[in-house]
Amino acid sequence: MDELAAALADAGGVRAPREAGGRLRSLLATELRRSAAELGLKRSGRDAPVTVAFAPAPDGGALVAALPLAPELRADPDAVPERGFLVAAAAVGAAVATGAPDGPLAGAWSGSLALRLDGEDDAELAALGFDELVAGVDRLRARALAVPAHVLADADDLRAPIGAAHPLLVAAHVARLGGNPADAGDLERHEDAVLALLEVESPAARPHDDPDPARRIARRILQRLDGMGKWGGYHTEFAHLARGFAGNDRRLAEEVGEALLDAGLLREKPSVGQRHVFLDPRRAGAIRALIDRGEVPEGLALPAD
Numbered sequence: 395m396d397e398l399a400a401a402l403a404d405a406g407g408v409r410a411p412r413e414a415g416g417r418l419r420s421l422l423a424t425e426l427r428r429s430a431a432e433l434g435l436k437r438s439g440r441d442a443p444v445t446v447a448f449a450p451a452p453d454g455g456a457l458v459a460a461l462p463l464a465p466e467l468r469a470d471p472d473a474v475p476e477r478g479f480l481v482a483a484a485a486v487g488a489a490v491a492t493g494a495p496d497g498p499l500a501g502a503w504s505g506s507l508a509l510r511l512d513g514e515d516d517a518e519l520a521a522l523g524f525d526e527l528v529a530g531v532d533r534l535r536a537r538a539l540a541v542p543a544h545v546l547a548d549a550d551d552l553r554a555p556i557g558a559a560h561p562l563l564v565a566a567h568v569a570r571l572g573g574n575p576a577d578a579g580d581l582e583r584h585e586d587a588v589l590a591l592l593e594v595e596s597p598a599a600r601p602h603d604d605p606d607p608a609r610r611i612a613r614r615i616l617q618r619l620d621g622m623g624k625w626g627g628y629h630t631e632f633a634h635l636a637r638g639f640a641g642n643d644r645r646l647a648e649e650v651g652e653a654l655l656d657a658g659l660l661r662e663k664p665s666v667g668q669r670h671v672f673l674d675p676r677r678a679g680a681i682r683a684l685i686d687r688g689e690v691p692e693g694l695a696l697p698a699d
Contacts, residue, residue: 396425396442397421398418398421398422398424398425398445398539399539401414401417401418401421402418402539402541405417405418407518407540407542408449408450408517408518408540408541408542409542410541410542410545411542412542412544414542415542415544415545418541418542418545419504419545422445422447422460422504422541422545423504423505423506425445425462426445426447426460426461426462426504426506427462427505427506428442428445428462429444429445429446429462430462430463430478430506432444432462433462433463433474433475433477433478433481434475436533437533437534438477438533438534438535438536439534439535439536440535443535443536443537444462444481444534444535444536444537445462445536445537445538445539446459446460446461446462446481446485446524446536446537446538446539447459447460447538447539447540447541447545447546448485448488448489448517448518448520448521448524448538448539448540448541449517449540449541449542449543449545449546449547450515450516450517450542450543451510451515451543452543452544452547454515455512455513455514455515456510456511456512456513456515457489457492457510457511457513457514457515457516457517457520458503458508458509458510458543458546458549459485459489459508459509459510459511459520459546460503460504460506460507460508460546460549461481461482461485461506461507461508461509462478462481462506462507463478463479463481463482463506463507464506464507465500465501465502465505465506465507465508465551467479467482467500467507467555467562468500468501468507468553468555468556468560468562469555469556470675471560471561471623471625471628471675472625472674472675472676474507476629476663477531477533477534479561479628480528480531480534480576481528481531481534481536481576482507482509482562482565483561483562483565483575483576484524484527484528484531484536484574484575484576485509485520485524485538486498486509486511486562486565486566486569486575487523487524487527487565487566487568487569487574487575487576488520488521488522488523488524488526488527488538489509489511489513489520489523490511490513490566490569490570491519491520491523491569492513492514492516492519492520492523493513493514497509497510497511497512497566498510498511498555498562498563498566499511499552499553499554500552500553500554500555500562501549501550501551501552501553502549502550502551503546503548503549503550508546508549508550508552509562510549510552511566517540517541518540520538520540521537521538521539521540522538524536524537524538525537525538527574527575527576527577528576530574530576530577531576557623559620559621559622559623560623561623561624561625561628562623563623564581564588564622564623564628565623567584567587567588568580568581568584568588571584571587571588578628578629578630581622581628582630582634585622588621588622589618589621589622601613601614601617601685601688602614604688606688606696607643607646608646608649608650608653608696608697608698609684609688609690609696611639611643611646611647611650612650612653612654612684612690612694612696613684613685613688614638615635615647615650615651615654616654616659616673616681616684616685617685618638619660619672619673620673620681620682620685624671624672624673625672625673625675625678628672629663629670629671629672630670630671630672631668631669631670631671632651632662632668632669632670632671633668633669635647635648635650635651635671636648636651646697649697650696650697651671653694653695653696653697654694655671656695657691657693657694657695658674658677658693659673659674659677659680659681659684659691659694660672660673660674661673661674677691
């Protein structure tokens with residue numbers, strides 16, 4: 395047993411007294427830094443698992459989680475590595491499974507990402523749920539620990555993630571639909587339902603009405619990816635870009651997808667036997683301008699119909 399888990403067990407687990415809090419906080423902060431370094435490796439947690447911690451919120455009726463990720467994830471989905479985001483998605487899913495109706499809010503604890511989800515405050519149940527959800531993530535071994543409320547009581551700056559379709563919010567929706575947000579297959583299976591929940595097509599953004607076929611398809615592809623929060627941590631197979639299009643539009647959608655990649659609005663993630671793509675957060679302004687107003691950015695050469 396590692397030092398943190400041993401100290402936690404000796405102190406009484408989630409019911410450990412406040413006098414044990416100082417040592418537990420110090421050990422957890424060290425463990426989160428070690429785990430963050432692990433997430434940068436080709437295989438994470440091989441010798442010792444990546445760790446996250448759940449605690450009941452000090453004011454009750456919520457869970458707080460500390461994760462080995464940058465707090466900047468709240469504003470920038472590209473601020474953490476892919477496996478790191480899937481750790482966050484599993485943490486959200488585990489909290490939702492205990493009954494959290496909303497959220498999450500994101501902030502910081504000891505320099506690491508903190509999440510708060512209102513609802514039930516059963517940290518031990520959330521830890522078990524996390525272990526199940528994250529078990530299938532490739533090249534990752536991770537575990538969750540339940541710690542006392544006073545250990546994470548100083549998590550601060552807890553605010554909603556920026557963007558109605560932030561990947562953390564998408565993860566919560568997938569979990570509420572009964573899926574595993576750390577499983578790309580479950581994300582795809584629940585895609586239409588999540589899009590309906592997010593109501594991504596507002597009256598101000600009408601890609602379907604664009605008279606130019608290639609620009610209309612480009613706007614719809616980007617809108618769909620934005621609606622599913624595919625900004626780095628979540629990605630999709632390139633072949634899925636043409637979903638929902640038929641006939642000549644399907645062929646044109648494949649060509650538009652290549653043009654979006656060439657222009658750098660999409661980025662490609664190599665995968666075994668597949669091409670996976672995601673929206674480039676550095677081009678968010680250009681992407682949103684194209685979705686909302688049909689403004690084609692410099693460097694995007696759309697194919698002719």
